[in-house]
Amino acid sequence: MEEARDSWVEHLYSVLWAYRTTIQLSTGEIPFRLTYGCEAMIPVEVGEPSWRKLQAMQEQANDEAITAELDLVDEVQTTAHLRDLATKQLIMARYNRKVGLHSFKGNDLVLRRADIGNKNARDGKLAANWEGPFRIKEQLGKGAYTLESLDGKAIKRT
Template sequence: MRRMLQANTSWTEQLHSVLWAYRTSVQSSTQETPFRLTYGCKAMIPVEIGQPSWRKVRAKQEGQESNDDALKTDLDLIDEIQVTAQCRELVAKQLLAAKCNRQVRPRSFNRGNLVLRRADISNKNAKDGKLAANWEGPYRIKERLNGGAYILATLARKPVKRTWNTDKLKIYHS
């Protein structure tokens, strides 16, 4: 985005270079480039095609047949590379899930507890703007349902129309 703004061009002109950068960058979850996962070998950047590079010199020294054999070997190994990348991605997902689960604070309320409920956007008055109250209440927990849902009642014991989830409630300290 920054590059597009600096060059003052449309995004379609920059798309090719952005996609090339993405496809040749090592992804943190798989430890591989998308190009290598697709084609089985490392991408050769455009500069390497015009200038002599270690890979091109080695291919010339070993001969065309040897280079073809190396490419065939890379294609034979692509399944192993993909399986390894898939395992790494699974481990990365598990680590991320564990990190997120450590930060979750489970909350539950007992019958009769006083709670505040999150103010719905639909219930907020437009003239109040951003200074409107974010919490409404207090309400009393009438019943606990499965999955963290609660039936609320007003202090006058009138039931509230719909159920409320734990993440939309907080304890009322009087």
């Protein structure tokens, strides 16, 4: 892609096709199969006889195989969904192991999220996410605090 920086749009469909026909780690399945219920075939396989095409033609001759494949689609989707949930829980457990509970005492200096209160809308997404520093005036319990500015002025809605 280094050589094709200006023509990335032309390569987008190929990249999407590669993604949609590759087994995903979180589900253990191919997104194309989860969506359409069958394996994807590249155009070369459609025109030329291949082992996979011959297998598909033999299965189409047997109506029971088609019915079994359609019944299997729901099972494959359910299994993929359960694997995805298990992967998300594993990621969440790893993240939560690293995150620690922070408690603050009086007179500690802290930053406050900028979306609390009046964030200036004209700054857009490049606006600062944090404002402060502020001094903790009082600990109210369960992670709630009252704040004051460095000159001692009380901050509302904290």
